[in-house]
Amino acid sequence: MERAELTTEQVLKRDIPWETYMTTKLISGTGLQLLRRYDNRAESVRAQLLDDDGPAYVQVFVSILRDIFKEETVEYVLALIDEMLTANPKRARLFHDKSLAKEDTYEPFLRLLLKGNWFIKEKSCKILALTVSARPKTQNGVVANGVASNSKTKLTTIDAVLRGLVEWLCTQLKKPSHPSRGIPTAINCLAALLKEPVVRSSFVQADGVKLLIPLICPASTQQSIQLLYETCLCVWLLSYYEPAIEYLATFRALPRLVDVVRSSTKEKVVRVVVLTFRNLLSKGTCGAQMVDLGLPQIIQSLKAQAWSDEDLLEALNQLEDGLKDNIKKLSSFDKYKQEVLLGHLDWSPMHKDPLFWRDNITCFEENDFQILRVLITIVDSSNDPRPLAVACFDISQFIQHHPAGRVIVNDLKAKERVMKLMNHESAEVTRNALLCIQRLFLGAKYASFLQV
Numbered sequence: 546m547e548r549a550e551l552t553t554e555q556v557l558k559r560d561i562p563w564e565t566y567m568t569t570k571l572i573s574g575t576g577l578q579l580l581r582r583y584d585n586r587a588e589s590v591r592a593q594l595l596d597d598d599g600p601a602y603v604q605v606f607v608s609i610l611r612d613i614f615k616e617e618t619v620e621y622v623l624a625l626i627d628e629m630l631t632a633n634p635k636r637a638r639l640f641h642d643k644s645l646a647k648e649d650t651y652e653p654f655l656r657l658l659l660k661g662n663w664f665i666k667e668k669s670c671k672i673l674a675l676t677v678s679a680r681p682k683t684q685n686g687v688v689a690n691g692v693a694s695n696s697k698t699k700l701t702t703i704d705a706v707l708r709g710l711v712e713w714l715c716t717q718l719k720k721p722s723h724p725s726r727g728i729p730t731a732i733n734c735l736a737a738l739l740k741e742p743v744v745r746s747s748f749v750q751a752d753g754v755k756l757l758i759p760l761i762c763p764a765s766t767q768q769s770i771q772l773l774y775e776t777c778l779c780v781w782l783l784s785y786y787e788p789a790i791e792y793l794a795t796f797r798a799l800p801r802l803v804d805v806v807r808s809s810t811k812e813k814v815v816r817v818v819v820l821t822f823r824n825l826l827s828k829g830t831c832g833a834q835m836v837d838l839g840l841p842q843i844i845q846s847l848k849a850q851a852w853s854d855e856d857l858l859e860a861l862n863q864l865e866d867g868l869k870d871n872i873k874k875l876s877s878f879d880k881y882k883q884e885v886l887l888g889h890l891d892w893s894p895m896h897k898d899p900l901f902w903r904d905n906i907t908c909f910e911e912n913d914f915q916i917l918r919v920l921i922t923i924v925d926s927s928n929d930p931r932p933l934a935v936a937c938f939d940i941s942q943f944i945q946h947h948p949a950g951r952v953i954v955n956d957l958k959a960k961e962r963v964m965k966l967m968n969h970e971s972a973e974v975t976r977n978a979l980l981c982i983q984r985l986f987l988g989a990k991y992a993s994f995l996q997v
Contacts, residue, residue, distance in 0.1 A: 551664045553631075556624040559617060571612050576605045583625075588632065595629065600642035602629075603650065607640075610653035616665075619657065623668040630675050637679035650676065651701040655709050663723045667730050673710055674734040677703070678741075710738065711747040718756040729772050732760070736775045739782035745789060754783065754792035761801040763808040770811050777805065777817045784824035794829060803838045806847070815847065816857040823864050832871035833883055837893075841868045878905040885919050888927070890935040897938075902946040909943060914953065917943060921959045930971035937963055937977035944984045951985060960985055 563584070567577045579601060583594055595602060609622050629636055640650045654676075657669040680703065714731045721727025738744045748754070757776055764773040780798060783789035793799070806818045822840065825831040835841075844865045852858055877895050884890060895901040909917055920943075923936040940959060944950035954960070963985075966978035 551620065553624045553627050553668075556620050556664070557628065559621055561618055561621050566609075566613065566618075572605070572609060575601075576608065579605050591629070592632070595636060595639070599636065599639040600644045603639045603642070604645060604648055607648060607650050607653055610657065611649075616662070619661070620664055620668075623657075623665060623672070626672055627668050630672065634675060635679075637675040638681075640676040641680050647700075649700045651703075651706045655701060655706055658709070658713050663726070666722055667726065670710070670713065670730060670734050673706065674737045677706060677710070678737050704743075707738075707741075707744055707747060710734070711744060711751055711753070714738075715748070715751045715753045715756060718753070728760070729768075729775075732772060732775045732779065736778045736782070739779055742786070745783060745786040748783075749786065749788050749792060754789055755796045758796045758798055758801060761798060761805060763805055764814075770814065773805065773809075774811070774814050774817065777802070777814060777821065781817050781821040781824070784821050790825065790828050790831075793825070794831065794834075799825070799831065799834050800838055803835070803840055803843065807843050812852055812854055812857065815852075816854055816860070819847070819857060819860045819864060823860050823867070826864065826867045826871070830883065832868070833880065835868060836872055837880065837884060837889070841865070841872070844868065877901055878908045881905070882908075882916055885916050885923075885939075888923060888932060890923065890932040890939075892931075892935060896935060896942075902942050906943070906946045909947065914957070917953070918957060921957055921962060924959065924966065925962045930969070930974050933966060933969070934971065934973040934977045937966065937974065937981045941977070941981040941984045944981070954985060
């Protein structure tokens, strides 16, 4: 059987020759006694032993991983620890007992993370994530097994552990060690670790945010829904960290999150995405982008559904109110300007609204007709029929509504660029290019008679 496909249950069926290890002094007599009491016992017996003498068992397990390199034995001890923590995650606190202050409980797992087979890597990652998250907090920072990260002892510092973990997790997201379990394992651990500000900082510095974006997409199978949920959970945790928010905006996370919340029926997925939107609403241009992406309408649709989670219902109401405030603050020309500058031209209502053009036509004069120049650049360089058609239409509207529109557009040499689109394969583009040229030749006096 492939090592990568091993399960904890299969590994725990092995017989490990503990007596041989004591004979060769790789484990102590006390260690052997503890293992004999624990190994191959019922779960209730093991639970009682851990309640009575948990730190001693942790010490034995860690010392075996430190001193014994036989793969089958390493896998077995990792399986024992995994079973112990799966049954009760709070047992991760045993690794930080004061009696283990001089024991380097992180080093073996960090080493195995980089050198073992997939079973060893996966278990080491899970165990490290749990034990790191369970470490005690102090007023002056964090302690690792009683040793602060600024200590001069030779124990592995928490900084080194977190750095090593984040680096490994980013590597898994880029180039997974296991084809189907590498990425889910990395995301699962990140969802636990990103609760910590220091991990958010390391993850952003490691350029990790962009590795999450491709994973934000609608899911259908149970497995892919869980991966999507944990990915969105990572994004939500990052939405509390300002430098990460810039990356989320740069790598276009919002459109993907909107697609997810529009199509998802899984309550926990919708909840974490809505909470993320609530965090991002007031940040930079995020609120304006949400409005442009049609989020207000989606929120109304979501509110009409029967959700059981009160936090979700509250967040939907808050998000709806926040988006309404955003729409009020954001003038129609600001929204239009953003649409043009981002190159995301579409047939939103303002393009064909005569009031918009009449009320905002002088705004086009700002920054030496910047917006008009960008529209002409889109006509000249875009390969997408929709933005081309909308840009031609908007230039024609400018000609119609601005007193000197025809002269300005001619001066900016738009005529030649629009005329090239008269033979475009898209009927939508040719129709709007024709309208633009007609208005350019006729001028404002007669242009108002022309309709699309």
